[in-house]
Amino acid sequence: MRTELYHGGLLNRCNLHLHLHPLNLCLGEARVAESLGATIFEQSPVVRIEHGASPDIAAELRPRLEATFPQLRGTPLEHAWQGMAGIVINRIPMLGRLSDNVYYAQGYSGHGVATSHIVAEIMAQAIAGHMEEFDTFAACRHVRVPFGDALGSPLLAAGMWYYQMLEH
Incomplete structure (x- = not known):
């Protein structure tokens, strides 16, 4: 095209090692989880939906x-999808703990499919009591974009554009 x-581009006729299909990844992971004894509640009833503007x-x-x-x-576009990208300034995922049994991981900076699998291993180790890698990530200092969402999002976009220009 x-x-x-x-x-230039790359035409991959075999699609062997250069592409990831997120739905197939999710389905495969669900099969493995079930084979290891996990229960997946696919048909769980929805309790509440909060509607917002649909762009x-x-x-x-x-x-x-x-x-x-x-x-x-x-x-015509047959499929369209939108999601929020958790971009952090230093590009290091944010891992933390809110209480003894509440952990969080966020800020994959557009690399969530790959990075979330690595972080999931680190989180599982932490929950099992092996905190070394978790503590390394949790200790990383993260800087908030100044001025909140009103000015923070445009500043973040400008910064991403700047670094993209440096790559060219």
């Missing part, structure tokens, strides 16, 4: 898609 923005993801995506690949102009 022609575009002025990219100079039109396709409308937000289309201008960038068509600027990158003009020949796709007008092509």
